[in-house]
Amino acid sequence: MTQENRPSPQFKPLYEQVKELIIERIVGGVWKPGEVLPSEFQLADMLNVSQGTVRKALNTLTEENVVFRRQGVGTFVSKHTLQEMLFHFFRFKHHLGESADLPTADIIDLQIMGAEPKVALALNLASDDKVIRLHRVRIINGDPCIRELIYLPHHYFGDLHLEAALPHALYNFYQNTFNITIHNAVDSITADLSNATDAKLLNIEVGQPLLEVARVATALDGRLVEYSISRAHSKNLHYEVKIT
Amino acid sequence: MTQENRPSPQFKPLYEQVKELIIERIVGGVWKPGEVLPSEFQLADMLNVSQGTVRKALNTLTEENVVFRRQGVGTFVSKHTLQEMLFHFFRFKHHLGESADLPTADIIDLQIMGAEPKVALALNLASDDKVIRLHRVRIINGDPCIRELIYLPHHYFGDLHLEAALPHALYNFYQNTFNITIHNAVDSITADLSNATDAKLLNIEVGQPLLEVARVATALDGRLVEYSISRAHSKNLHYEVKIT
């Protein structure tokens, strides 16, 4: 890898090119979640750059949670099974007590269907594309408190709708089964009143205030891979945001 | 500044010490918001470290929005007047259209009072400490849509409650008038129903769903300096979170 003597047509720093190459190999399955990457010096030799340049690329990947590093051991591809990663994308917390147990989930419905306009827009799908819709209720400490509708493009998730038993940790499942790593997400939060369906599934009355979180999630390679609506009864829960 | 030959009692990297020294000087008013810092080499000479170590400190400060850098020009202390900084701490957005105009504000009430337990707990105050409470309504595109209750420790904000005209960009005001720079914040979001006061001030009916955002904000030096409750009618607004 060389920078060459070009003036500046779409100049990209070497460490960004290194970073992209590493992401490519993770996306391509060369290095799988949990596995160790070659050492800094090995990568530097492989790519014909200096160790310092590899270090800079790996450090930015560490900040983005793509890899994690352990001194004396090595650099590893992040897995969504890690506690920190699970709670990184699950932002509901109990009001007072520390972060609760991870929620379990009851599946209400799982089907393949045409993409509604709202869903097609969010996932940038054509109007005749199919999506898999998962409808489930999250249960925390025995209480049903969040109702989720999750939409996945059929062409990315193949036969997911035929799975006998879906685990409740979906992001980990996407990663293990489809090599799709959720990398970032945008949540849009509004308030709404519980309707009849909410009331029945969350065991509350109609007309209660609910938090509604609409999420669009993007994979490591930049594809839009999940649209979800979470409706939460906030009597015991809140959504927490740290602004830094 | 030296690392010395100590084994490892509370070892701190040089670049962190450099970073802390720079923050100290910003907090102390040596370098004020908008002003330029000495160059990397000047700082390196002042602190007896290498330019690379100063660079690392400045880069982390850049990521944390404490300073910003312009190639060929210099490194500057961040100001809350910058568009990006304003919207960094204001997370409400219009549903479809791009980010709206900055809101203005109508002040409903401004007084000094004893800290209620909830407020004292959030700001870590003693029960007999005084707080300044500002009650106002945010207006976006002519619509009153957010009602805010803002609590400030009296001993940090002195005579703020005597101000004739408070600007609506408060964080910029804190910075200019008290040299208090809001650095990070934790928002806890819940849903609630509008009460009589909400209804009157936001020009809606009682029993409508509202987003309630409780914020605890921390200054550059780590002091808890603001507790606020924002109650927003989410018909036209949502709260947006980018998880990366």
Next chain:
DNA sequence: AAGTGGTCTAGACCACCAC
């Protein structure tokens, strides 16, 4: 032309971990 931050390299030494 001079000065700034941005990139890239090379090398030294340290702290941590596994064997």
Next chain:
DNA sequence: TGGTGGTCTAGACCACTTC
């Protein structure tokens, strides 16, 4: 003991801004 990442330094060269 050997290999890993973590810190720190020194220096070269580039890109950008200002004068």
